[in-house]
Amino acid sequence: MSGRALLAIGCNTYDHLNSLACAEADADALFGLLIEPSIGDYDAVRSRLLLSPTLHDVRAALATMLFDGEAIDTLTITFAGHGAASSGSFYMAMRDTRANALSATALSLADLFRMIAEAAPKQTYLVIDACQSGGLISDLNVILKSEVMGEFGTPGVTLLATAASNETAVETGGHGIGTAALIDCIRGDVFLQDGNPALDLVEIGRAVSERVGTTGAQTPVVWGLNLYGPSSFCKNPHAGTGDAPLRSVLAGWPDADTAAAIRAGLPRLWEPYVAVPTQWEPRQFLDRLAPLTDALKDEPAVLLNLVQRVSETFAARARASSDRFREIEVRAACAVALLPFSDDHAVVQSLSAQCIEIAGLVELATGDVVDAVDAYRYALVTGGLGDLYHMPIRLSKLVGWAGFTVHTHHAMGQDTGPAAGRLASLLDRIFDTYSLSLVAMSDCQAPYVISAMTACAAAGLTDFAERVLGHMFASAVACEGRVARCDLDGSKILAYLVTRGNQPKQLPVEMVAQPTELVIALLRLSRLFDLSGEFDSSLSELDHLPLNAYLADDYRQFGQDYIMGGTNAVFVIGHDFWTIAELEAAWPDSPAPARPEVAMTALLASLLLPDRSPWFLLPTPSLVEAQAHEAI
C-alpha cells in the first residue's frame, strides 16, 4: 500500500479544560498498530503521532502531510480527546482550546474537511473517540450535518465517531471503550469477514457500534461513502481463512493431529454457521457435521470436546435469530450428532447433561410463548395465509417440545412438576385462542403429538390431552385422513389448502401422506385416554386409509437421513383392523432405546427431523397385556 498517511492525535493535557487519562494511550496504540506493514501499512515517513498538541501543532502537521510531497491516496486521521458541539458545529479540542472560544481555539470538523477537500486524497478515514468529561457533546449527529459534509468534495470519506457520556465507565484496558473496540477489530480479535483482503472503516464501525452501543455508555456514529475503490482502512487479518468465525472451536485445541482434521472439516460448517440466524436446516447441519464426528469416533473425549465447542459457537450465533426456538434446535442437533456414538459411557453422560440443559431452555421458551400470548392473544400468528397450514404444525411443535421437557425430567429422575405446569399453561392458552387450529394438517405432526400426548399421560393432564386428540381426530376424519405429506413442497401448500377446504376427497395422492403416520399415532394415543370407543365409531369414515409406523431397531441411527433396518408396520383401515383394540393387538414388538439418555436424544431427533416418530414413548401393547395378566 503506497500513498497512505496517518495522523493520530491524542490529547490528555488541557490548559483550560479537564485533563483526560486515556486519549494519548488511544492515539499511541492506534498509531502503533496502523503503522505496522502487516496491519495498517501506513507510510511511516508521511504519518504523524501528536500527543496533547496545540491547535497550531495540528494545523502545521496537516499542512505538511496534506500539501508537501506527492498526493495521498488514503488519509486516516484519528482523534482522541475532548469533543465539543457549539452552534451546530463540531470541534476537536486541542491542548490550548478554550471552551468559550471554540471557533478560534479548537479544530472544527468543517475546517478539517475543507483542508482535506483541497488536498483531495482518494479515500479519507476519520475516527473520533471523544471523551466527554465536561459534557461537551450532546448529540454526535451534529457531525453529520449536511452543510458540514457538503464541504467535503473528495469522492470517499468514512467517519466513525464515538462519544462517552460518562468517562469513568468507558475506560477499558487503559483505552476509551470506542478505541478498545476499534483495536480489537483491527487486530482481528473480532471477526468481521474473510472475503476481502482489506477492511473498511464502515464494517469496523458497525462492529464497534454493536459492542459500544450495548454498553449504553456511548453513542456511536458511523457514516461512510466510498466511491473510490476497494476497502483500504487496514489489512484484514482473517482474509482467506474461511473458517475464521468458527475458530473458537479450535482455540486452545489440545491435540495437533485432530486439530488438522477438524480444521479441514470446518469449512463445511461455514454455510450453516453464517445462515443460522435466518435459515436453519437441521438435516443440512447434521450432514455437514457428520464427517467431523465420524473422524473422531475412536476418541470420544475429543469428539465430545468438538461437539460441545460447535454447539456453543452455533448457539451463540443462533441467539441472533428472531426465532425463539432456533438456539434450542441448534443445541438439539448437536446432541443428535452424538447418537451414533452413544455406546460410549462418556457420550451418554454428556447426552444426559445436554438433554437437561435443552429441557431448561425449552421451559424458558415455553414460558415466553405463554407470556407473549397473554400479552397479545394472536402472538403466534406470524405469517399470512400460509399460517392456515403452518399454524397447526407450529402448535404441535410447541406442545411436542414442551412434552420433551416432561419426558426428560421423568427419564432423568427429576421432578416433572414445573415442566408439566408449563405444558398445561401452554395448552390452556392454545385452547383459549387456537383450539380450532388443533388440526391434523401434515404428517410431520406425528412425533410432536406423540411427545405431547404421552407427556400429558405421564403428568396426568388427561382433560387437556382428550381435547387435543378430539380436535385433531375430528379434523383427520373430516379430510378422510388425507393429511399433507411430511415433505410437501412450499409451492404446493396453497393448492393443498384450497382442495382440502373444498373437496378433500379430490386431494391428489402426490400431496398427501400415504400411508400416514399421524393418523395411526392419533389412534394409538386414544388408548391412553379411553377415547378408543369414540374413535372406533368414526373408523368407517377412514375406510381403506393406509397407515404406517416406522419402528427403529437401532436408535444410534435415529438422526440419519436414511435409517437402515427397523420395521415399517403397515396397516390398512377396514382391511387389517376395524377397532383400535385390534390395531393394538396386531402391533409388532420393537426394541426401545437402551438408555433413557439415548431415548431422550432420539426424541430430540424426531422433533428436529419429523419424518420419524418416537414410538418408544408409547407402551408396547404386549408388555401392557403381560403386566395386566400379572396384576390379575
Added chain:
Amino acid sequence: MANTSEQPELRRDDADPRIRCFERPGDDEAFDRSVTILMGRLQEKTRRSFVSEHNVLRMNHGSNWVHSARDPEPETTMHSISAEWTIPFKDISENDLGLIGRTIFPISEEMDKQFAQNMYGAVGAAAQRVGNVVDAKTAGSFAHSMLEMFRKLELGVDRDGQVSMPQMHVGPELYARLPEEMSKVPPELNAEIERVKAGKIKDALDREAARKAKFKRTAG
C-alpha cells in the same frame, strides 16, 4: 374485503408483540409465490376476455411507449392496478380455510374491475378523439344507432386475412333487451346495415391489400 373489526390493534407503543417459533422462511416465500402465481393466472384470464393474445405487449422497462411511426397518440403511459387486503388474525387462529377464497377472490375482482375501467377508459378516450361516438338518443333508435356505428367504424383484418367483426361490450341492462331490440330492426334498415357492413368489409380488405403491397417482393 375482509372484516377487520374483530382484530385487536397492535400496541402502538411497542414493537411487534408476536413471538416467532420454528420459522421456515423458505416455505413462507414459496407459499407467497404460489399466491402471486394464482393471482396472475386469474388476471390473465380476465385480460384474455378483453384483449387478444396478439395484441399483448410485454415490456421489461419504462412506464410509457411511443409508436413513433404513427400519428401521436393521447395515452401512452402504463396504468397500475392494485388492491389491498387485510387478513384477520382471528380467522388464521381459527384455521378458517374459507379465508383463502374470501381473500383472493375479492382482490382478483377488484383488479378485474380496475382493468376493465382502464380498458373502457382508453377505448372511450380514443373514440372521443376521432369523433367515433354514437349517441343512441340522437340517432333515434337502437337500429339507427347500430347503422351509425357501422358507418363510423373501420374493420380490421386478422393475420389469416379474415375480416374481424367488432366486439360489442354492453351493460347488463342493454344486454337483457338486446334480443328484443335486434328483432325490432326494420327490414329496410337491416338491409342498409348489411350494405354498409359489406362496404366496410371491402374497405378493410382493400386496406389490407394496400398494406401488404408496401412490402418489397422478389422480382419474378
